[in-house]
Amino acid sequence: MKTSYLLLSIGCLGAAGLLFAGADAQVVGNHNSNAPVNFTADRIEVQDRADRVVVSGNVEVTQAGMTLNAARMTVAYRNQPGGGAGGVEIDRIDASGNVVVTKADQTARGNVAIYDLNSKLITMLGNVALTQGSNRLTGGRLVMDLNTGRSTVDGRASGGGAGVTGSAGGRVTGTFSVPQRKN
Numbered sequence: 001m002k003t004s005y006l007l008l009s010i011g012c013l014g015a016a017g018l019l020f021a022g023a024d025a026q027v028v029g030n031h032n033s034n035a036p037v038n039f040t041a042d043r044i045e046v047q048d049r050a051d052r053v054v055v056s057g058n059v060e061v062t063q064a065g066m067t068l069n070a071a072r073m074t075v076a077y078r079n080q081p082g083g084g085a086g087g088v089e090i091d092r093i094d095a096s097g098n099v100v101v102t103k104a105d106q107t108a109r110g111n112v113a114i115y116d117l118n119s120k121l122i123t124m125l126g127n128v129a130l131t132q133g134s135n136r137l138t139g140g141r142l143v144m145d146l147n148t149g150r151s152t153v154d155g156r157a158s159g160g161g162a163g164v165t166g167s168a169g170g171r172v173t174g175t176f177s178v179p180q181r182k183n
Contacts, residue, residue, distance in 0.1 A: 035063050035064035036063065037061060037062070037063045038061070038062050038063070039055065039059070039060065039061045039062075040058070040059075040060050041055040041056060041057055041058060041059045041060070041073075042056060042057025042058055043055070043056050043057050051076065051077050051078055051079065052074055052075060052076045052077065053074070053075045053077075054072065054073075054074050055072070055073045055074075055075075056071065056072040056073075057071070057072075058071070059071065059072065059073050059095070061073070065103055065104070066101065066102065066103040067100075067101070067102050067103070068095065068099070068100070068101050068113075069098070069099070069100045069102075070095035070096060070097050070098065070099045070100075070113070071096060071097020071098060072095070072096050072097050073093065073094065073095045073096075074093070074094045075090060075092075075093050076090070076091045076092040076093075076094075077089060077090050077091060078091060090117055091116075091117055091118060092114065092115065092116050092117060092118075093113075093114075093115040093117070094112070094113070094114050094115075095112070095113040095114075096111065096112045096113075097111075098111070099111065099112060099113040099124065101113070105131075105132055105133050106130075106131070106132045107129075107130070107131045107132075108124060108128075108129075108130050108142065109124075109127070109128065109129045109130075109131075110124030110125055110126055110127060110128045110129075110142065111125060111126030111127055112124065112125045112126055113125075120145070120146035120147050121143060121144070121145055121146070122143070122144040122146065123141065123142070123143050123144075124141070124142040125140070125141050126140065126141075127140075128140060128141060128142045128153065130142065130153070133177065134175070134177045135174075135175065135176045135177055136174060136175045137153060137172065137173070137174040138172070138173050138174070139153040139154055139155050139171075139172040139173070140154060140155050140156045140170065141153070141154050141156065153172050154172060155170040155171040155172050156170045
């Protein structure tokens with residue numbers, strides 16, 4: 001393996017910060033997607049022939065006060081004509097294993113998170129929970145459309161594969177705090 005490919009692939013991990021940027025208006029507001037991205041993990045595997053990087057073992061990615069934790073993350077990319085660092089385009093980021101995205105008092109959790117950069121969709125599947133302070137919303141699947149700014153939670157985790165379950169009874173549930181008003 002060429003060293004330049006290894007360094008380039010490690011640079012691809014910075015694209016995980018795009019997962020954070022996608023959560024911008026939907027789950028976590030006011031995020032600086034241009035800030036530096038840092039990561040730690042127990043292992044990184046560069047799969048040049050498959051055009052992907054697999055990061056595993058206590059994966060933690062941070063950017064501008066936001067953190068993504070997961071057991072495993074796969075970054076799929078393709079080489080663009082011309083080569084070099086500018087010649088790589090990230091197509092998809094998959095995170096699995098108790099995925100948690102946090103910033104301040106806002107948290108999104110799920111068994112799996114998929115960020116399709118081409119369609120600008122972020123999907124969290126399986127035991128999805130969104131919390132902000134004492135407000136909580138749960139379901140089986142969360143889809144954030146970055147094109148429209150619309151987020152949808154439904155009760156069933158469809159297309160999640162083995163081990164991905166929805167909420168109890170396939171329903172969306174929520175608890176929202178009501179400000180106390182003086183009479």
